[in-house]
Amino acid sequence: MxxxxxxxxxxxxxxxxxxxxxxxxxxxxxxxxxxxxxxxxxxxxxxxxxxxxxxxxxxxxxxxxxxxxxxxxxxxxxxxxxxxxxxxxxxxxxxxxxxxxxxxxxxxxxxxxxxxxxxxxxxxxxxxxxxxxxxxxxxxxxYLFRTWTDAGSVIDYLVFAKNYISQCEERYGIDEVEAVLDACHALMNYGVDRYKRPSPISPARERELQKEREEYLQRQVNDLWRTIPFQHEDEDPKRKFRFPAEPQENLLYFIEKNAPLLEPWQREIVRIVRKVAQYFYPQRQxxxxxxxxxxxxxxxxxxxxxxxxxxxxxxxxxxxxxxxxxIYQPPYNSPYYSGINPYTLGFAMMTDIRRICENPTEEDKRWFPDIAGSDWVKTLDFAMRNFKDESFILQFLSPKVIRDLKLFCIVDDDLDSEIEVTAIHDDSGYQAVREQLAGQYNLGNREPNIQVFSVDLRGDRSLTLHHNQYSRKPLAEESTEEVLKHLHQLWGFDVHLHSLQDDVVRQSFHCPPMEEDDFDFNR
Amino acid sequence: MSYIVDRRLNAKNKSAVNRQRFLRRYRQHIKKAVAEAVTRRSIMDVENGEQISIPTRDISEPIFHHGRGGRHSNVLPGNQEFVAGDRIPRPPGGGGGGAGSGASDQGEGMDEFVFQITQEEFLDFMFEDLELPNMVKRQLAGSEEFKMRRAGISNEGNPGRINIVRSLRAANARRIALTSGKRRQLAEMEKELATLEAQEPELRDHKRIEELLASMAKLRNHISRVPWLDDFDLKYNLHVKDPAPSSKAVMFCLMDVSGSMNQATKDMAKRFFILLYLFLKRNYEHTEVVFIRHHTSAKEVDEEEFFYSRETGGTIVSSALKLMKQILDERYPLSEWNVYGAQASDGDNWNDDSSICYDLLVNDIMPKVQYYSYIEITPRDHQALWEEYESVRAAWPDSFAMEHIVDAGDIYPVFRELFHKKYA
Known part of the structure; x- marks a missing residue:
């Protein structure tokens, strides 16, 4: 090209x-x-x-x-x-x-x-x-940026966040604030909403609301815990209502709203980190x-x-x-290879869409009947507006780009002694390569799917998370334990994480570790 | 139309705070690295920055990510030889998704996080918690030196400090105040005289004119008698004496260069002296160093000769102490200088000399110095000198310190020990 x-x-x-x-x-x-x-x-x-x-x-x-x-x-x-x-x-x-x-x-x-x-x-x-x-x-x-970020107010929000956090440092000490930020950063990737649209808000209003929120939230949290009826300890556990009613994927949001022991300013910091994570969320996708x-x-x-x-x-x-x-893409076996270069792939696909619009071949007409021969400026604009990496690749990765980049698929399964090449850049492989590559850009596949499962409201107030394994991929043990420590710090009570594969628990993590779990909450 | 802004002159150290936060968080690591560096480094570059490395594991920011195992599928570019269905043996060490999508989470494979701290920071870490004993005491109590400081304007003072502008301004004001009434009268009379003289000669009031001329002359005389500059016009710059803590230090380095001291021993002594010197340099505005080397006789030398020339012969330590006392009396009055002594030796001395050393130290030197440290660099047993010095330490426990060093790695801990913050 x-x-x-x-x-x-x-x-x-x-x-x-x-x-x-x-x-x-x-x-x-x-x-x-x-x-x-x-x-x-x-x-x-x-x-x-x-x-x-x-x-x-x-x-x-x-x-x-x-x-x-x-x-x-x-x-x-x-x-x-x-x-x-x-x-x-x-x-x-x-x-x-x-x-x-x-x-x-x-x-x-x-x-x-x-x-x-x-x-x-x-x-x-x-x-x-x-x-x-x-x-x-x-x-x-x-559309992702339009939905999830508000370009007009982001600078003001960052100013607000910076000032708020330095005020907290003055009032509560650098170490205190740093501990909360460390914990929040560890969970940052789990601090984004995927399905709700946050309403854009002006910074002045944000400041105003912040005070109200502080008081209101604290009241809410106390209410939640106050309703615990101590008399019904022997109640039938099967009838126990579950909180939260549905699993929650936004861990930071859940903590901000429900962690029992956080101070108002700590909640606000959780919120700030969450907002920043949300702001970067579209960029990651x-x-x-x-x-x-x-x-x-x-x-x-x-x-x-x-x-x-x-x-x-x-x-x-x-x-x-x-x-x-x-836009140089080193081949997979080059010492310089470090994954697929997003510039290369993106540029190749964008230029190829233009080519398909302007000079479609027979193959293109077969694969892209809608866009072959259309106005390229309009088609590209449409593609830019309405897709994210995953869907963009699924929709527009053409056989020609696959051939040019010589893409091929491998499967590395720990049950198999060898790595298998499942598809290459040929007629029978295009569709598979396209799907695999799209899946590779699905954040849901890349990051472990971890959700808040339940809180033991009537017992030790422990928080239980579930990880649903994707393709049997386990959690990395060391870092998971570290993250749980941070989560434990925010939550204030025991935290458990179960890694499930088809509803069977494969891995369990606890913080504090189970062996010495004789913590007395009625002290 | 775009806005184009030149931000090049804006502050460039936006990250300075974050950098400090990082150093603060990992200060234990950094301090350890600095301590190691001090023992390892060659003498000449103690004043440089240092490269610090911290195990990546210790500074990682944990996130949830996938571990090894499970089924990883991956799309790679640049296929050359494979066709669908090929089976490739797993590369060694790569079990379960070595090249899998999890790889991006782990960051680059470096085991150590390496970064540079500046010389300033290096020294700060090196001297942290250290303080020269009794320094504060001398600085506050022994303030026999004064500093002149401006303190405005006064009406008294010596002629050398006259403030000319203020004096003339005061004189001017006085003159205006004393003569303005008379000047006004004079002006009125001149006007009257002018009208009288404007009349026809035969109509003039000659008597009045003469009267006017006489009183005008009188007024002029009065005005001219007001002095141009009077005593009380004089203003002086006022200077007051503030007690200034002495900010000068002199350090005496005494070293045995007799045949028994080899170059390695001298190098070790040098490190000790350099540490002390750097420390003084940072704590005093002005630091001087006197190098005295001795074998059977002592001599004041420059740094180069001090460390690198070799002599042979016996050892008489007292010769160096005598020279130190002499230089101290001649050049460094105690009202202005904080005196520090540091002596390095391998402990060899002529036996009858050691008691002379004791007398010199206890009677002449110790009363004058802030601090005196003695290090003995020898793998052998102590000799008479060490024993005599031990009794000096008993007499001056606060300001006399002695340590025994065997190899270079001992120096820094000993140095810290010697100058460890004393909590009074």
């Missing part, structure tokens, strides 16, 4: 009347950034990319390390784990093991994108196209699409600029060099 596009553009540029390139050197200036941004914005408009207002911030490499370390939050609360992240990045950057990302872009309105001052003009233009028009339009258009979309658009936008003579040959060479290294 890229070769095709290049030769086509080369042919065109010969015939096109010579337009004056925007710049001819690799030095950037603020005027030039403005100008490139203006040109790219015009093109983006032609391609009907709908974006938030852009805010481009030029920063130094040290600042980039800071931004990097705070995992994409423009202002994060203080926590040692970000310090660890920072040290790690600093170390590998100084040793030259790793270059810094060219850009970081924040899902906010206005959409903040960071450009590094060390970049050349070409790289700045690439980043503008990639982040400010690619990612930005994805944030604004994709759309990595391939998001990067693919942004890469597709920087490629398309910059090539169009070239066709119109706005950029020089040198610009294009530098751009293509960088572009090809971004």
């Amino acid at each position: 890229s070769k095709q596009a290049m030769s086509k553009t080369a042919a065109k540029s010969k015939t096109a009347t010579k337009a004056k390139p925007i710049s001819t050197t690799s030095e950037w200036t603020f005027e030039l950034i403005h100008e490139y941004d203006r040109e790219i914005a015009c093109l983006a408009d032609e391609f009907r990319l709908d974006t938030y207002q852009n805010q481009i911030e030029v920063i130094s490499s040290e600042q980039m390390m800071d931004a990097y370390a705070s995992v994409g939050m423009p202002l994060g609360y203080h926590h040692w784990s970000y310090g660890k992240q920072f040290l790690n990045i600093e170390q590998s950057y100084k040793r030259g093991q790793m270059g810094l990302a060219y850009e970081i872009v924040i899902n906010s309105d206005p959409c903040i994108a960071y450009l590094m001052e060390e970049n050349t003009m070409t790289m700045q233009a690439l980043v503008i196209a990639h982040a400010c028009y690619g990612h930005n339009s994805f944030f604004k258009g994709n 759309t990595q391939v699409m998001n990067e693919g979309w942004a890469t597709f658009w920087h490629y398309t936008l910059l090539n169009t600029l070239y066709e119109r003579g706005k950029v020089t040959d040198g610009f294009m060479l530098e751009f293509l060099q960088s572009h090809t290294s971004v």
